[in-house]
Amino acid sequence: MKKSICFLTDSIFSIGGVQRVTAVMAKALCADGYRVAIVTLDKPEAQDTTLYGLGEAAIDYHYFAYPDTPAWKQIFCKAYSLLYRKCLPQTRFTSRLYAHSSFPSEKRDALARVLRAGRFDVVVGVHAPLAVRLAACRQQLPGVKLMGWIHNSHEALFGQQSPYLGSVLRRHYEQQLQTLDRTIVLCQYDAQRYPFATQVIYNPLTLTPGPPSRGTSKRFLAVGRFTHLHKGFDLLIDAFHLFAATDNEWTLDIVGEGPEEALYREKIAQYGLEQRIRLHPFTTNIQQYYSEAQVYVLSSRWEGFGLVLVEAVAHGLPVVSSDLPTSEELLGDFGLYFENGNVEQLAERLKEATQIDWPKKSAEAFRIAQRFDISKIILQWKEIL
Numbered sequence: 445m446k447k448s449i450c451f452l453t454d455s456i457f458s459i460g461g462v463q464r465v466t467a468v469m470a471k472a473l474c475a476d477g478y479r480v481a482i483v484t485l486d487k488p489e490a491q492d493t494t495l496y497g498l499g500e501a502a503i504d505y506h507y508f509a510y511p512d513t514p515a516w517k518q519i520f521c522k523a524y525s526l527l528y529r530k531c532l533p534q535t536r537f538t539s540r541l542y543a544h545s546s547f548p549s550e551k552r553d554a555l556a557r558v559l560r561a562g563r564f565d566v567v568v569g570v571h572a573p574l575a576v577r578l579a580a581c582r583q584q585l586p587g588v589k590l591m592g593w594i595h596n597s598h599e600a601l602f603g604q605q606s607p608y609l610g611s612v613l614r615r616h617y618e619q620q621l622q623t624l625d626r627t628i629v630l631c632q633y634d635a636q637r638y639p640f641a642t643q644v645i646y647n648p649l650t651l652t653p654g655p656p657s658r659g660t661s662k663r664f665l666a667v668g669r670f671t672h673l674h675k676g677f678d679l680l681i682d683a684f685h686l687f688a689a690t691d692n693e694w695t696l697d698i699v700g701e702g703p704e705e706a707l708y709r710e711k712i713a714q715y716g717l718e719q720r721i722r723l724h725p726f727t728t729n730i731q732q733y734y735s736e737a738q739v740y741v742l743s744s745r746w747e748g749f750g751l752v753l754v755e756a757v758a759h760g761l762p763v764v765s766s767d768l769p770t771s772e773e774l775l776g777d778f779g780l781y782f783e784n785g786n787v788e789q790l791a792e793r794l795k796e797a798t799q800i801d802w803p804k805k806s807a808e809a810f811r812i813a814q815r816f817d818i819s820k821i822i823l824q825w826k827e828i829l
Contacts, residue, residue: 447565447829448479452574456482456498456505457490459701459726460669461650461751462595466570467496468650472822474501478829481562483508495728496650508558510551521545529612539619543580552577556584566829568593568628572601572608572617575627579620591828592627594642596748597770598634626828630749633769643828646774647749648821649758649813654731656760656810657738659802662694664794665737665761667730667752668744670702676743676766676785677708683743683790685715694798696741699724699733734759739797742771745784750774754816757809762800764793778808 451466466482474480481504488507493499513521524545532538544552555577559567566589569575575592582590600606602614609617621627622640629635635642664684668675677698684696698708698721705723712721724733734740740756742765750770756763757775765771767781780797782789 446477446479448481448563449473449829450481450483450559450562450564450567451570452483452559452567452578453570454485454574455490456484457486457492457495462571464496464650465595465647465751467498468648468818469822469825470503471497471501472648472818473825473829474503476822476826480504481506481564483558483562485509504562506558506562508555511554513548513550517548517550521548528616534612534615534619536619539616542616543576543620547577547580552580553584556581559585559588564588566591569624571595572621575624576617576620579623582623589625589829592621592624594621594627594629594634594748597631597746597768598629598637600746600748602637628828631770631773633773634748645824646816646821647751647754648818649754649816650751651731651755651758653755653758653813654729654735657735657806659738659760659806661736661738662798663737664694664696664739664741664764664797665699665733665756666696666741666743667699667733667755670700670704670708672704673745675700676745677704678711679745679785679787679790680741680743681708681711681715681717681721682787683794684721685717686788686791687794688715688717688720691795691798694720694794696721697724697733697737698722699726699730701726730755731759734761737761738802739764739794741790741794742766742768743790744768747771754813758813758816760806760809762797762802762805762809764790764797766790775812778805778812 451470453466456463470480483506528538528542568591569578570593572594578590601608618639627642628645629642632644635644666680712718740761740763744766747768747770753774764780766784771779780793782793
């Protein structure tokens with residue numbers, strides 16, 4: 445009898461690349477005979493199994509909400525947490541205490557009870573914060589294999605300019621992740637930067653590709669959430685403005701939603717490019733945009749993996765990308781790279797992309813896409829489960 449696998453996630457019934465990858469892996473393991481469950485912080489009323497085709501598999505869903513911590517206890521927990529962040533040495537012992545003060549026993553015990561009740565052989569904490577929470581429950585889950593699945597890049601999490609963690613929490617996260625049985629990361633570049641052994645497993649292609657691009661539309665495409673700085677769509681709009689000064693044919697489609705939309709629209713209006721740069725909301729038929737594009741552009745300042753790159757090459761699209769280690773690892777010499785954050789260089793690469801041998805580049809894209817077929821990725825997962 446195959447093992448019982450649980451994915452612990454903050455959300456599965458919402459739009460996002462991590463949600464989609466988690467759903468695809470859960471469905472694939474379920475189809476292979478594993479008993480699969482998802483413990484989610486979503487509210488029960490958010491359930492929508494039509495999303496990502498979740499209804500196609502017999503996945504068990506468990507809805508979890510953290511209980512409140514008594515006010516008197518919060519005072520002590522906050523006091524220690526402050527000491528840890530400001531004064532105490534960053535040791536394994538103080539980190540363990542901080543894991544308990546920042547994740548009090550009421551919350552920790554409640555999560556452990558849910559996971560024990562499921563009788564899971566393996567629990568996978570999706571994303572670094574939940575992997576760290578899972579590590580804090582280590583003693584309460586004897587006999588269960590605990591794994592972290594890190595979807596952000598090492599630089600974004602632990603770099604000096606990390607938008608997520610300060611220097612104190614970086615050390616805490618590293619110490620807590622070491623207590624797990626396995627930590628999965630998404631590229632070799634990141635694996636080399638952790639102070640402990642990790643397992644590299646690429647994300648699979650998570651959608652059924654639409655019709656291949658014909659390469660005649662003269663349309664650039666970028667896809668991603670409109671969040672602060674991350675996807676670099678502000679850089680892309682600036683670069684397209686420079687590119688458009690010498691080109692009056694190509695257009696740019698950006699598909700996504702989020703808090704920076706107003707900023708993008710303001711930039712587009714400022715440049716007078718309303719007819720050439722179009723913002724589109726997220727759609728469950730994203731394949732249509734890939735099929736109708738001629739070149740994909742990834743302008744991100746950081747990426748844990750760059751799932752959109754896999755989706756792009758699966759539609760036969762050449763790629764312009766910032767010189768992120770993940771992009772270079774996934775695409776090799778195939779990509780047209782620019783220095784991360786360099787608007788002028790990005791504009792130059794856009795120009796170069798309009799002049800490439802498109803049929804030759806497109807054929808190469810399809811060959812690259814084959815490396816990310818779910819049938820190949822699931823074999824690596826099964827080896828560690």
